Amino acid sequence: MLDRRQFLKLGGAAAFATLFGGCEKTRKQIIPFVLPPENQVLGEALWYASACGQCPAGCGVVVRVSEGRAKKIEGNPLHPVNRGRLCARGQAALQALYHQERLSGPMKASGPRGSGNWQPVSWEEALSLLMTRLKNVRAEAPASLLMLTEPMRGHEGLVAGRFMKAFGSPHRVAWDPFGRDALLAACEAVHGVRDLPEYDIANARYLLSFSGDFLETWVSPVHYAEAYGRMRGSRETVRGKFLHFGPRLSMTAASADRYLQIAPGTEGVVALGISHVAIRDGLTPPAAAAGNLMAAGLSAYSPEAVEKRTGVRASDLARAAKEFFGNQPGLAIGGTACGSGAAGVFNHAAVELLNALSGSAGLPGGVSFPDRSRAYARYGAERSLLAPPPESGYAAVRDAAGKMRKGTFRMAILAGSSNPAFTLPPAMKFAEALSNVPFAVAFASFLDETSSLADLVLPVPTPMETWGDDIAPVGHGGAVTLRQPVVEPFRDARSMADVLLAAAAELGGESARALPWKSMRDCIEKNYDGPGERLEKALRDGGVFPSDAAPLRAMRKGAVLPPKAPREAAGAVDPGKYPLALHLYPSTALYDGRGANLPWLQELPDPLTTAMWRNWVELNPKTAERMGLADGDGVTIASPHGKITAHVAFNPGLAPDVAAMPTGQGHSRYGRAAVGRGENPFSLLPEAPEGGASGLALQAGRVALEKTALPTRLVRFAHPEGQWKLSNLM
Amino acid sequence: MTRKRPLTASAAPFLILALLFPTGTACADPLPQPIAFPHMVHVTGYGFDCLYCHSSADKSQYANIPSVWKCMTCHRTIATDKPEVKKLAQYWQEKKPVPWNKVIDVPNHVYFPHWKMVNAKVACLTCHPGMEHAWVAEQKREFGMGMCMDCHRIRKASIDCWTCHY
Numbered sequence: 091m092l093d094r095r096q097f098l099k100l101g102g103a104a105a106f107a108t109l110f111g112g113c114e115k116t117r118k119q120i121i122p123f124v125l126p127p128e129n130q131v132l133g134e135a136l137w138y139a140s141a142c143g144q145c146p147a148g149c150g151v152v153v154r155v156s157e158g159r160a161k162k163i164e165g166n167p168l169h170p171v172n173r174g175r176l177c178a179r180g181q182a183a184l185q186a187l188y189h190q191e192r193l194s195g196p197m198k199a200s201g202p203r204g205s206g207n208w209q210p211v212s213w214e215e216a217l218s219l220l221m222t223r224l225k226n227v228r229a230e231a232p233a234s235l236l237m238l239t240e241p242m243r244g245h246e247g248l249v250a251g252r253f254m255k256a257f258g259s260p261h262r263v264a265w266d267p268f269g270r271d272a273l274l275a276a277c278e279a280v281h282g283v284r285d286l287p288e289y290d291i292a293n294a295r296y297l298l299s300f301s302g303d304f305l306e307t308w309v310s311p312v313h314y315a316e317a318y319g320r321m322r323g324s325r326e327t328v329r330g331k332f333l334h335f336g337p338r339l340s341m342t343a344a345s346a347d348r349y350l351q352i353a354p355g356t357e358g359v360v361a362l363g364i365s366h367v368a369i370r371d372g373l374t375p376p377a378a379a380a381g382n383l384m385a386a387g388l389s390a391y392s393p394e395a396v397e398k399r400t401g402v403r404a405s406d407l408a409r410a411a412k413e414f415f416g417n418q419p420g421l422a423i424g425g426t427a428c429g430s431g432a433a434g435v436f437n438h439a440a441v442e443l444l445n446a447l448s449g450s451a452g453l454p455g456g457v458s459f460p461d462r463s464r465a466y467a468r469y470g471a472e473r474s475l476l477a478p479p480p481e482s483g484y485a486a487v488r489d490a491a492g493k494m495r496k497g498t499f500r501m502a503i504l505a506g507s508s509n510p511a512f513t514l515p516p517a518m519k520f521a522e523a524l525s526n527v528p529f530a531v532a533f534a535s536f537l538d539e540t541s542s543l544a545d546l547v548l549p550v551p552t553p554m555e556t557w558g559d560d561i562a563p564v565g566h567g568g569a570v571t572l573r574q575p576v577v578e579p580f581r582d583a584r585s586m587a588d589v590l591l592a593a594a595a596e597l598g599g600e601s602a603r604a605l606p607w608k609s610m611r612d613c614i615e616k617n618y619d620g621p622g623e624r625l626e627k628a629l630r631d632g633g634v635f636p637s638d639a640a641p642l643r644a645m646r647k648g649a650v651l652p653p654k655a656p657r658e659a660a661g662a663v664d665p666g667k668y669p670l671a672l673h674l675y676p677s678t679a680l681y682d683g684r685g686a687n688l689p690w691l692q693e694l695p696d697p698l699t700t701a702m703w704r705n706w707v708e709l710n711p712k713t714a715e716r717m718g719l720a721d722g723d724g725v726t727i728a729s730p731h732g733k734i735t736a737h738v739a740f741n742p743g744l745a746p747d748v749a750a751m752p753t754g755q756g757h758s759r760y761g762r763a764a765v766g767r768g769e770n771p772f773s774l775l776p777e778a779p780e781g782g783a784s785g786l787a788l789q790a791g792r793v794a795l796e797k798t799a800l801p802t803r804l805v806r807f808a809h810p811e812g813q814w815k816l817s818n819l820m
Numbered sequence: 821m822t823r824k825r826p827l828t829a830s831a832a833p834f835l836i837l838a839l840l841f842p843t844g845t846a847c848a849d850p851l852p853q854p855i856a857f858p859h860m861v862h863v864t865g866y867g868f869d870c871l872y873c874h875s876s877a878d879k880s881q882y883a884n885i886p887s888v889w890k891c892m893t894c895h896r897t898i899a900t901d902k903p904e905v906k907k908l909a910q911y912w913q914e915k916k917p918v919p920w921n922k923v924i925d926v927p928n929h930v931y932f933p934h935w936k937m938v939n940a941k942v943a944c945l946t947c948h949p950g951m952e953h954a955w956v957a958e959q960k961r962e963f964g965m966g967m968c969m970d971c972h973r974i975r976k977a978s979i980d981c982w983t984c985h986y
Contacts (some may be wrong), residue, residue, distance in 0.1 A: 118922035131877065
């Protein structure tokens, strides 16, 4: 009960609160800038154009910046590669920019190299350490300097290339685990041009895909996906048809009108089967000069013979041939799986033969080779430094690893996202080889498996904080993309090109003459501001976009039959011991593993299995049943080269007796989001590619599976059997 | 005792209401600031246009508090011996922003675009009366919806709810 005293107390408190309540409000502060960012208006966003650096496709981006902070990344609508679109990996660059684990200053290894103990040092100390080493190496044995990076394009590549040349070392190696070696070799053999072809999907009426993954990870997925959208829906009377051959129902395969399953590695045989039918039935246009192909060996690929080897019915082959040659312009496209097995070059060449026979090569809707190096024509022979062919560099890396072991190198410069210590087959023993190099310096934004092995780590800015330029491998239309910092660097970082330029100036002599620029910004400004070019406009647009199309490179007239597929070395791998064919494919979210440290990409469900945060092995349910495996079971996957564990995920569209795995997971070092998420499928691969291909043999291995209890669980976004299945709801 | 029960019932809601809706916008003293910035000297004394410092008032939702760099464009050479300017120079030297206390605020459910008012030629002093004479910034006119509505009606601006609340 309330007595008089209590009432007065309450009343007093209420009166106090009424009178002074307002003064008890949380006090807010307004923090102004010390130095305001250029052009910013408070509360108004600015969009800066730049170049995406999340994969080698080279898309143009625009970044929304508010009060000096990057907020959102979108595709650049003016850019010929992606025309305003952007994929999840491009969007996730924002998370790399703000990542907690980004290196905030130079670090020196303390204790043994690779032990993971670091001591922060100042830039002055780090650079003096670097320069002392560089000067010593140059004075004593300049050729003992190794530079191992991912493929570098634009003036960054020129700076790196000239630096090494002036230094006196020929050992500049670029490594890309998904290099297109087989496709380049096939194009040279069939079309007479050693370059990536431009497939004009938008104007095609018919698409034949051979394990194509052009809608997810292959070469330039946003470019091709945008073009694919136009092929399907932008023309009033034509809706392009899409037929997919492959061993696995991938995201691209799932978009096709028809998916025809084939035995792994037989893409080339199917393609030759289609060519056989076309020539036998006179479907090819007269201009295709198909004359003597039958006599040259095509007669062996009758539909019946092909059916026996690939599993595709002869009637389906005949129908594909009729439709493809009856609906020109059409395209035949081979994907990652087509080119990364023992028969990679053969497969791609067989697919390109279809393009050569179609009569549409060089025409809208067909295959062509726009000249990529036109933009850099002024550099003459140095053009290849600015626009290198998209090779894997596997042979060069293997050669370099061998030389490391022999003690040829006294110093190594490591850079880029291709992370050789993670993506190279374990048999190459890259880490062990690198330990024979007395001094290694790594340029990196994050500590991954490779940069962890260095003596000195120099932090580099993310692509959103750097100056540079780029030319895309396909879809460029002759355009050069410009990269500019959209925000002030978040960390105390300096780009590799800037450090090399400063080092060249200090080394003096030939190095200083070869690299006359003060910084990368200076280099870009001097190269893109002059007669006929205005840097301001180029930066605003996101690049230099010429109004005329790039000239096409001359292609070979007439068709040639691809060389025979290499026979599998007898007794190399015992199919009895290793009953399943291994099919590794680039992860849609993590690519070769470079995206694994970004939680946004980790939590992106795989489009087919909806799995996330961990890796898995896909099996055909019938194969799994025969082996006594259920969906979600833990298994050990063993190849002659390594052993890893993963969870089983059923893919009813996968060919029987195939184990398919995405790459990218299994990091031992790459930050909190990347470590402890399964094991690395690259470690199952053989060292030497068996057969003709010179890149990583992603499809060449064989594995055995064994059920294993795993403490983890595979997280999926949807129920594997379909979330709306009645029995799941009841 | 039983007679006092209604008093409990009347006191409690009063207390709750008082805590929920504090009415004390009219605090006696202006908020203390890290630097006693006199609008009086700058606006009345030297005739600065408001937009010189609050430069985004005609472009953005926010009027903008000038950066330390902007203050220093003048105060690198002007009145450098004054104690308050010395404080400013100290912030600049340390490359630290001045942590001003926020004097003027509108609730989160109101969208107030400064640029629309400025471009419609509503004088800054209409809503911030007396600012030109303030020795320490102070909001003399209380913001209420009535004040906005009166002005919108007189100027025939939209009085649709969505104009300010979205």
